[in-house]
Ligand SMILES: Nc1ncnc2c1ncn2[C@@H]1O[C@H](COP(=O)(O)OP(=O)(O)OP(=O)(O)O)[C@@H](O)[C@H]1O
């Protein structure tokens with residue numbers, strides 16, 4: 389029983405991690421709290437849904453959702469952030485304009501879905517189970533885990549082992565100096581927002597499939613979770629987001645199984661509070677990280 | 685001619701920081717640009733590298749006009765700027781800082797790769813895998829210079845490389861600059877430490893309130909105590 393909850397928790401947690409990763413990537417790189425990440429996540433689910441509805445195979449729907457939500461994320465950057473970057477008030481301004489962008493995406497979703505919950509057509513996904521001793525995996529769970537692990541590894545490789553990743557981290561450290569060294573900041577903005585959006589899009593379609601439910605409001609609860617994950621893992625820490633996402637997923641599943649359900653959320657936020665009391669910079673945050681709106 | 689600046693002016697929200705500066709640097713020269721606090725030295729370098737927009741005037745670098753060119757394009761043309769305060773990327777390792785510098789090189793060839801930079805500054809090889817933020821001031825300056833060298837500079841701009849360094853470390857840095865220049869690199873050296881800058885260069889410009897107050901031989905300026913006293917406010921200290 390506990391092994392099963394653990395497995396379920398890891399699967400849920402991996403999706404949290406995926407969602408939070410894109411969120412923390414933007415925060416870590418540009419110090420922007422991008423609340424439109426929820427809308428981008430929802431867009432990914434919508435794109436995947438309409439692709440499947442039009443008879444495309446699921447893998448293609450997944451690819452389209454990634455590319456589509458990546459582009460939408462970049463459009464948010466152009467519309468909501470690039471426009472105010474010169475003003476010198478980016479942290480607070482971006483928070484507000486990302487709320488605006490999120491509302492735009494949500495109303496679009498509401499229009500497209502007529503405020504209804506959308507469901508994938510029957511048999512979009514084979515409902516199969518594999519048994520490993522006491523533990524049961526659904527086919528979907530296996531796919532989710534595989535996709536997430538591959539994406540996380542690709543992302544780590546990209547960030548820490550390639551020239552592009554170095555450029556992203558350089559702009560994150562100091563955009564002016566990076567440009568003096570030949571880094572084109574515009575390209576870095578594009579890549580970072582695209583990757584962030586693509587990860588959110590995959591998370592969106594995964595969640596849509598898991599619950600077979602897609603609606604314009606689906607991103608909001610994940611945004612709140614992403615805050616927990618990102619703060620728990622350490623603001624801007626990529627490794628931290630992955631570990632904290634997993635922990636949150638596991639904890640949530642165990643709590644649902646063994647604790648009074650009304651208490652789950654209370655306990656999660658209580659725990660977060662305790663972690664922050666003991667280690668204000670989060671589990672993996674460096675002590676020096678400036679939280680929030682501090683300017684260099 | 686490597687660099688030809690004509691009548692360059694720049695302002696910060698209406699307040700002029702440069703008021704029509706003209707200067708030139710020949711291929712292979714090492715030239716000093718000195719001046720007191722706030723004279724406009726950094727502003728001039730920032731105009732050259734494109735991080736501050738010139739209000740007026742022209743900058744010809746290696747045959748092309750570069751006013752209005754964005755910084756990453758300027759550096760890819762081979763004009764590399766080591767900014768004031770070194771500006772190491774703290775979160776990247778020493779090696780990553782250097783490899784990032786390679787970007788500006790593009791398809792041009794360069795005399796300086798990792799091994800040449802490590803030969804010039806052996807301490808960087810020892811610290812190769814440490815984060816940039818853990819280096820001492822002198823090591824950071826060496827890293828900043830090494831990083832620019834990786835970009836295959838035709839012209840290297842240095843903004844106060846001796847800032848905050850002990851005399852011994854300053855010597856090391858200046859020795860390295862002289863060696864680089866002897867090997868053919870063209871350098872524009874900005875310094876508040878006028879004495880040192882004049883010792884290692886043949887030609888110098890003196891900037892005052894955004895205008896050129898003197899240009900000529902470094903040696904003449906170095907021994908003209910009246911000029912030093914008048915423009916820099918103090919006699920050169922050894
Ligand atoms: N970002 C800025 N905004 C407004 N004014 C500025 C800015 N940067 C420089 N200035 C002003 O422009 C003038 C020239 O500054 P600059 O930094 O170019 O001088 P400097 O010769 O490099 O001085 P220092 O030796 O202190 O580095 C100064 O009066 C300075 O106050």
Ligand SMILES: [Mg+2]
Pocket residue numbers: 725726727768843
């Ligand atoms: Mg200066």
